[in-house]
Amino acid sequence: MFEKILYPTDFSDVSKKALEYIKKLKMAGTKEVIVLHVIDEREIEHISHLADVSLDIKRLEKEREEYAQKEMGAIEAELKESGFDIKTRIEKGIPFRDILRVEEEEDISVVVIGSHGKSCINEMLLGSVSEKVIRKSNKPVLVVRR
Amino acid sequence: MFEKILYPTDFSDVSKKALEYIKKLKMAGTKEVIVLHVIDEREIEHISHLADVSLDIKRLEKEREEYAQKEMGAIEAELKESGFDIKTRIEKGIPFRDILRVEEEEDISVVVIGSHGKSCINEMLLGSVSEKVIRKSNKPVLVVRR
Numbered sequence: 001m002f003e004k005i006l007y008p009t010d011f012s013d014v015s016k017k018a019l020e021y022i023k024k025l026k027m028a029g030t031k032e033v034i035v036l037h038v039i040d041e042r043e044i045e046h047i048s049h050l051a052d053v054s055l056d057i058k059r060l061e062k063e064r065e066e067y068a069q070k071e072m073g074a075i076e077a078e079l080k081e082s083g084f085d086i087k088t089r090i091e092k093g094i095p096f097r098d099i100l101r102v103e104e105e106e107d108i109s110v111v112v113i114g115s116h117g118k119s120c121i122n123e124m125l126l127g128s129v130s131e132k133v134i135r136k137s138n139k140p141v142l143v144v145r146r
Numbered sequence: 147m148f149e150k151i152l153y154p155t156d157f158s159d160v161s162k163k164a165l166e167y168i169k170k171l172k173m174a175g176t177k178e179v180i181v182l183h184v185i186d187e188r189e190i191e192h193i194s195h196l197a198d199v200s201l202d203i204k205r206l207e208k209e210r211e212e213y214a215q216k217e218m219g220a221i222e223a224e225l226k227e228s229g230f231d232i233k234t235r236i237e238k239g240i241p242f243r244d245i246l247r248v249e250e251e252e253d254i255s256v257v258v259i260g261s262h263g264k265s266c267i268n269e270m271l272l273g274s275v276s277e278k279v280i281r282k283s284n285k286p287v288l289v290v291r292r
Contacts, residue, residue, distance in 0.1 A: 002170060
């Protein structure tokens, strides 16, 4: 029921709070955690449209990836210390869609997700990633608050 | 983190599936479960408006209450057998509002709720109770699927 968790994270504070719940779920049988970060390809597009100067998009993308890898490494270490099997995935795309795709691909038992993400602008424009995941997921979802 | 669960139920199948998750959460520290059923006062109003013949509203209400009490009794017995402390509450009002009110009153740790309820007509007209609870809750919510 709680054996394999999908933990989508945008590295926000509320997202990090979800880690505490995951650790607690170990006692309810969690063995494996899939940590997923989706780099929002639309965000980079927005920035390049908004920016006055011509931006080095490739470099911006590379910085995002490096940041994601660093954050992922820290989460992986923290969860491994708690005795979970960990798989990390960094994807590029549209967060809620890729979260739902990975949910199917990995055949997880439950999703643990923060109620609100980091990207205020995107969430106001496009609706909360979490809300879409909650609405469209085929699996149970634990929504963690700030 | 999972010590005191609020379990709002409309006695639907998906709502009953949530019981299995609650039992599993015992190992993650759940001690007490508040079982809440809210009799939707608007539903009885709708019926009295739709009905061609004059209905005995008092009798209809009494039947609802008796049904709720019977279902509650079964849930209470099942959860007690699993070793939880149980409190049952049957309220009359507007489900999502009363769920959020009881959430505050009882100072619970987490809400466990089914993704969809029984009342298809009301949910189509007024939106899903679960969605509103998820959006407005101050506490973490575990959403269980069919």
